[in-house]
Amino acid sequence: MNNPDLTLAAETRSPLGAPHREPLYLRRSGTSLLIDFSTGEAAMLHFGADLGPALPDLSLLGDAVPHSALDVPVTLGLIPQASSGWRGRPGLRGHRNGQAFSARLRVVSVERSRGGRSAGEECSAAITQADPDAGVSVHTEIRINDGGLLQIRHRLDNDGAGPYSLDELAAVLPVGRAATEILDLTGRWCRESHPQRLPLHQGTWVRSGRHGRTGHDASLLLAAGTPGFGNRHGQVWAVHLGWSGNHESFVDATADGRTVMGASELLGAGEISVAANASYETPWLFAAYSAAGLDGISDAFYTWFRGRPHHPGVRSGKARPVVLNVWEAVYFDHRMPVLLDLAESAARLGVERYVLDDGWFRGRRNDQAGLGDWYVDEDLWPGGLAPLIAAVTGHGMEFGLWVEPEMVNEDSDLARAHPDWIAGPAPRPADGGAGGGPADRLPEPWRHQQVLDLVNPEAWQYIFDRLDALLSEYRISYLKWDQNRDLTEMGHAGRPSVHAQTRAVYRLLDELRLAHPDVEIESCSSGGARVDLGILERTDRIWASDCNDALERQTIQRWTGVVVPPELVGSHIGPTTSHTTARTHDLSFRAITAMFGHFGLEWDVRHLADSERTELAAAIALFKQYRPLLHSGRMVRADEPDPALRLHGVVSHDGGEALYALVSLATSFAELPGRVCLPGLLPDAAYWVEAVFPAADDRRAFLQAAPPAWLAGGVEATGRFLAESGLPMPVLNPEHGLLLAVRRVTAAEAAAPAATGGQPVRKS
């Protein structure tokens, strides 16, 4: 994540030789961060709205001193510390065998770099603080990216003699006093990323993830904002930790009236012992501020994602292919004729990537055996995967393959040959042990599987070699990389090892990508249990949920999408009756839902009715038509007052076009939906609005004696009218949707009514 454009400039020194440190004032894209060094410590003064081009007068920001308190104002440090009087959650906790428990970090150096839009604007810095007595120093990197997304991470160096036991090193940011409400996300399998709100009171709100993976319940975003902040209004501060292991995110409102937000890796007992002259590095904390609700937070994240050179569309230069994943079509039933038929049917429908899911490798007939034996099953596939791959690529589609490299079934050749490669609370002997001692105890199985100890270099190398061999032998363009259990009692050599395992998995992905740069990788973890910016730095999309029920997906995708842009969120049309909820949905609703993601199918499309096939092919064609817009534009979500309705859309950055979806989640309280606002367009530009899917006469989608007048032919209106007044909408049946295409009226079209004697013209 290094930004080569930034050049670090050395700090200036005063004539007396003591470093004179100007405050650090980072500004970019409407966001700013202000750090003062006058006390000798890096003190956080502000994170939030841009305070203007001139460095604020810091004397304005000096706090009062209350009674019964420290004799000087308490500093909120870049690393909040008790040595400065901070009584909130400390930024650093660690010790040397019970000693050196309280560090007093003081600034040693500040390096600044310029790279903001206006000349001379600082937007990144590196700060080193040290405590020679405690023998530790902390090196902090901070940057504000284009789009306003802030990144911060620390590295702790052990400068002393002997090991330093680290319990926590957190990245923390101040939050404005205006924030009185917290919003975060939680979930479970098949119901990921659901929001919860609570008032922000004094005290600490902590979200802990102890799954060893990110977790289905992970708070992808922890936000605090002004009362009732919404999609497009209110001030919001938000953080996300880019880490796929144990973690904590928190809001800490202290008795002195200050509020901070932050996050850290959650370390196990004795997990991190930093040897002399060694270091520990935190994951990146990502933070955003918006004065215009959650859509502004999404803008900051999306801009950052899309600015990365390895962002999938940017790296490959090609559109995200329409996927068929065979999982819900065949599960473990891998019969060649069926798989070939599916490939042919998919290709005819316009599918561009075919993914063979679980069940292709040795001994894998169900979910109880085979994980670890990453060889094509010779009984099932006497000719290997080559015949299927040839058929798939012959139809013009890419071929993708499912793997779950971090896991092992006890019923596998790998576990039988290397029982000591299974991770657990105590080291296992190479024969697996038989004495009934602690070394024989494995974690409780989960989906009949255990975790492979990838901290063990031999196990890591075996997995790398197997995957490398498969990718070298076959024409595989895509891996669906799964991870289907929590890492409970995760240990290596008798010590907690979630940290080391997570780093080992990252290295595995990094090295495979280096060896096979054209292969795309999906991060799946029993659906959406590993959605974070750490894994997304080395993968090309996430599987948001195992739930393909469109109604559930409306919420899962809507909230996953606060952070992750749609081109990275796998989103499939599932079977008519959902396999995970038994709800039945019309194809139009399933298609409209899948369209606002990385679109695909997960359905046995071999035996569709003719009408269904036609509608599905039309939906795929529609997705392809709007794909460039959907995968590059700004996400817009109306603050729709009817809880039964949702209006979201994607608007191009130049305001030239947009695609909105009006979705009904339930029956409405009113007879009519009334006028629904379409926000996010250029206020003074004229637009043509058309309903494009499903057909206006679809009796299953709509229930009304007559639709609103404009629906049949389209309508012209200004962006301001559409945002402020809105258009009367048809009456949608519950669990249905309507797609609205919007494009700016050209000057020639605008002149056309006059040219035709004032007759209305159809502008589509």
Ligand code: GLA
């Ligand atoms: C997990 C994934 C599914 C599927 C199965 C295969 O549950 O989330 O999409 O790949 O594994 O076993």
